[in-house]
Amino acid sequence: MTDQFDYEEEYFLDKDRKESRKERKRLSDADRSKFKKTDQKKIEKVPIDESLLRGRVMAITGEGTWVESAGIEYLCRLKGTLKREKGLVKNLIAVGDYVRFESTSEKEGSIAHIEERFSTLARTDISGKKEQLIATNIDQVFILVSVAEPPLKPALIDRYLIAAAKGNLHPIIVINKIDLLAENPEEEARYKEFLAAYEPLGFPILSLSSKTGDGIEALRALMKGKTSVISGQSGVGKSSLLNTAFQLHLKTGELAIKTVKGSHTTTVALLIPLPGGGYCIDTPGIRSFGIWHLLKEEVIAHFTDIATLSANCHFPDCMHVNEPKCAVLKALHDGDLPLLRYESYSTLLEEALGGIDNWTKRKIGDESDG
Numbered sequence: 426m427t428d429q430f431d432y433e434e435e436y437f438l439d440k441d442r443k444e445s446r447k448e449r450k451r452l453s454d455a456d457r458s459k460f461k462k463t464d465q466k467k468i469e470k471v472p473i474d475e476s477l478l479r480g481r482v483m484a485i486t487g488e489g490t491w492v493e494s495a496g497i498e499y500l501c502r503l504k505g506t507l508k509r510e511k512g513l514v515k516n517l518i519a520v521g522d523y524v525r526f527e528s529t530s531e532k533e534g535s536i537a538h539i540e541e542r543f544s545t546l547a548r549t550d551i552s553g554k555k556e557q558l559i560a561t562n563i564d565q566v567f568i569l570v571s572v573a574e575p576p577l578k579p580a581l582i583d584r585y586l587i588a589a590a591k592g593n594l595h596p597i598i599v600i601n602k603i604d605l606l607a608e609n610p611e612e613e614a615r616y617k618e619f620l621a622a623y624e625p626l627g628f629p630i631l632s633l634s635s636k637t638g639d640g641i642e643a644l645r646a647l648m649k650g651k652t653s654v655i656s657g658q659s660g661v662g663k664s665s666l667l668n669t670a671f672q673l674h675l676k677t678g679e680l681a682i683k684t685v686k687g688s689h690t691t692t693v694a695l696l697i698p699l700p701g702g703g704y705c706i707d708t709p710g711i712r713s714f715g716i717w718h719l720l721k722e723e724v725i726a727h728f729t730d731i732a733t734l735s736a737n738c739h740f741p742d743c744m745h746v747n748e749p750k751c752a753v754l755k756a757l758h759d760g761d762l763p764l765l766r767y768e769s770y771s772t773l774l775e776e777a778l779g780g781i782d783n784w785t786k787r788k789i790g791d792e793s794d795g
């Protein structure tokens with residue numbers, strides 16, 4: 426199996442920055458509504474050959490695309506006509522896709538058509554120039570972080586939350602490894618600070634431990650009957666969590682300093698049918714999460730707490746960076762706006778405004794403080 430997704434690769438080493446900036450500008454001038462909310466069952470405009478089989482992509486490995494249809498797994502390749510449509514998407518097909526294919530032998534097939542997606546979890550690929558699909562046609566994303574090993578990174582959570590809103594997904598923040606809190610007073614303080622800042626915002630937050638089983642029942646209940654994707658940094662315990670919750674035997678990794686490409690334990694996304702109904706896609710760990718085609722307006726819309734405060738800023742177009750009479754900076758100074766939130770806002774705003782020239786900076790930010 427090869428890792429097709431470059432998950433742990435260095436992210437923004439692209440030398441051709443100017444070219445990328447031009448591309449970004451072109452993109453943001455193009456159709457901004459990348460995503461139309463559509464019903465899964467809506468039939469596509471393109472006429473489909475009804476003699477084709479219909480199936481769902483379970484995994485994509487070096488061998489090909491694994492498609493399940495009526496209980497049979499087919500190893501499929503993509504038809505050449507599909508490949509020519511690639512354009513600005515790094516991976517034309519992703520786990521979770523519904524496809525139409527022709528079976529070429531008992532267990533093999535050829536994919537002719539990918540159905541329209543009702544949701545996607547996507548990020549920017551390694552080059553910064555293309556959209557990389559992590560999973561598609563999912564109801565909800567479990568944003569998995571851990572209180573320690575690796576430490577909690579609030580800005581990464583905000584990245585996922587924005588990506589979820591863009592991709593038409595319901596986000597659930599899951600904080601794993603709470604068993605480690607007792608022995609980590611610093612991490613415990615950070616965890617509490619995070620809860621104090623994020624709970625009032627209304628995002629669902631679930632604290633649990635796949636080691637002790639604390640909170641697992643709640644996770645199982647949330648996953649029941651739904652298609653979920655679980656995503657987060659390498660080592661936060663995505664596979665362990667699914668193993669504990671559903672008595673699975675996914676490979677899990679020992680903790681190690683994971684800096685080398687390929688050191689993550691899960692190497693390809695995998696759609697897993699859950700006992701009791703529903704599916705969950707386990708994914709390889711990400712190192713950083715660049716939001717594809719991030720707009721300033723999306724950052725502002727996401728930080729509702731900051732938007733509320735900004736009603737009292739002196740300048741109507743205040744961005745709360747260093748403007749005089751800024752109500753957001755005042756709230757921050759007075760302790761009415763958590764520093765965590767402001768830091769996260771600043772990072773993402775800078776990214777949306779600065780484009781690719783700031784992405785290298787962002788990468789450093791990701792590693793130091795999330």
Ligand SMILES: Nc1nc2c(ncn2[C@@H]2O[C@H](COP(=O)(O)OP(=O)(O)OP(=O)(O)O)[C@@H](O)[C@H]2O)c(=O)[nH]1
Pocket residue numbers: 601602603604605633634635636637657658659660661662663664665666676677678679680688689690691692708709710711
């Ligand atoms: N203390 C503690 N350790 C945990 C917990 N959950 C997972 N771990 C450990 O964390 C390590 C990484 O777990 P994995 O499940 O492989 O992590 P992952 O997120 O799937 O990692 P990738 O597949 O590389 O993305 C393993 O050593 C697990 O035993 C937990 O709740 N508490």
Ligand SMILES: [Mg+2]
Pocket residue numbers: 663664665676677690691707708709710
């Ligand atoms: Mg894993």
Ligand SMILES: [Zn+2]
Pocket residue numbers: 735738739743744745746748750751752753754
């Ligand atoms: Zn302001």
